[in-house]
Amino acid sequence: MADIEIRVQSNAFAITYGYPETLNGRTDIGAVVSFTGLVRDFNEAPEVTGLSLEHYPGMTEKTLHAIAEQAWQRWPLQAVRVVHRVGHLQPGDPIVRVLVASAHRRDAFQACDFIMDLLKTEAPFWKKEHAKSGDYWVKERHTDQADAQRWSSS
Structure with a gap:
């Protein structure tokens, strides 16, 4: 059975989220790879002062779980x-953390x-950045789509 945990929440999470709970005395894990995304003070506009993230409750968790399941199968x-x-x-606030444990580092890196x-391309999240010059919805980037597409050919 897949050991997958998905959480969507408004409260802050620890930068170490998932690490101690995943290891918990296990000796079959040879690599833990994680990514933590942070709010920058710049993006489409300079001087970003904040970010508002909206999502589709229920659908967001389901989509994230499906993505994790795909990784589990690959x-x-x-x-x-x-x-x-x-x-x-x-x-400076953490937005997202993905942690992947595997017996081997390459599998953990690739899955993460x-x-x-x-x-970035499939989960139903919407971002509005707040900047000194005004608020705006963050547009999808061509590079995000290109990054996701490379997995369909491998």
């Missing part, structure tokens, strides 16, 4: 953890990268 993994924030965030690429 690589031999021991655990997958995904936590994503919603609500209002400040520059895969999950982030698909999360």
